[in-house]
Amino acid sequence: MALEIERKFLVKNDDWRGPWAAHRIRQGYLTAGDATTVRVRIDNARAFLTVKGECGGPTRSEYEYEIPSADADEMLRLCQSPLIEKTRHDVLVDGQLWQVDEFAGANAGLVLAEAELTHPQQWLVPPSWIGLEVTQDVRYRNSYLARHPFAAWRTAAA
């Protein structure tokens, strides 16, 4: 098992843009709204099956296995809600990796930045383009966004 410790933020502007590596991600969920999620992800040419459990706070238990892309492609059709489509940019600022996700499809307009930490109390210096922290806001979880796309609630959130 890995413990995933992640903090998530809204992104205020485009100042993060640069010649960063970008991946095209398509993912879906085989579980519907449970505390445990089972995710199928195709990230560029690689594919993964990932189980995440609830631990509270920014920490979740995570079990990730690389699987054949052809399997993932078929399994994505078993997902009950629409897929999440996004482009992930690996933005490196002062040695900290920020994964900036630009969502597409029904979640277009949403941009989130995630920082993975090595322990829950790790000091994090947010760059100027980082906005409100949403780590504890379940609406910004990808598993929630798959069932309740941003387009349906963004006005209320603005």
Add this chain to the structure above:
Amino acid sequence: MALEIERKFLVKNDDWRGPWAAHRIRQGYLTAGDATTVRVRIDNARAFLTVKGECGGPTRSEYEYEIPSADADEMLRLCQSPLIEKTRHDVLVDGQLWQVDEFAGANAGLVLAEAELTHPQQWLVPPSWIGLEVTQDVRYRNSYLARHPFAAWRTAAA
């Protein structure tokens, strides 16, 4: 992907017993009652993560990956319903493998036999100890038994 074509039967008596290979199986489900199931199984010393989709009839799509036993052991704790515990006996009759599952715990008393087929119309000669076919009876699915143990409904079924 593999297509799993399986027929399932009740077992009438003990005539199947013999010096067959036996595995101790513990398994649980990360999904609760969806058409798609995600199963964690420990089968003797090996462990698997398995996604099964609904195809209708005796056929299901199945994606199975071997995973570290330690991961499986932890993931079984994420399962929301009690685990299925059973001993599986590999009974070979005239070249056809019958997997006879003797359930334990809350499903004790239930014995099921499964035959895996290579195509849906394959001819199958049931041995004398094979009883009623229950392929289409969802109550005998392991994912159902995890949430509704045999002990709770066996009297009604008898």
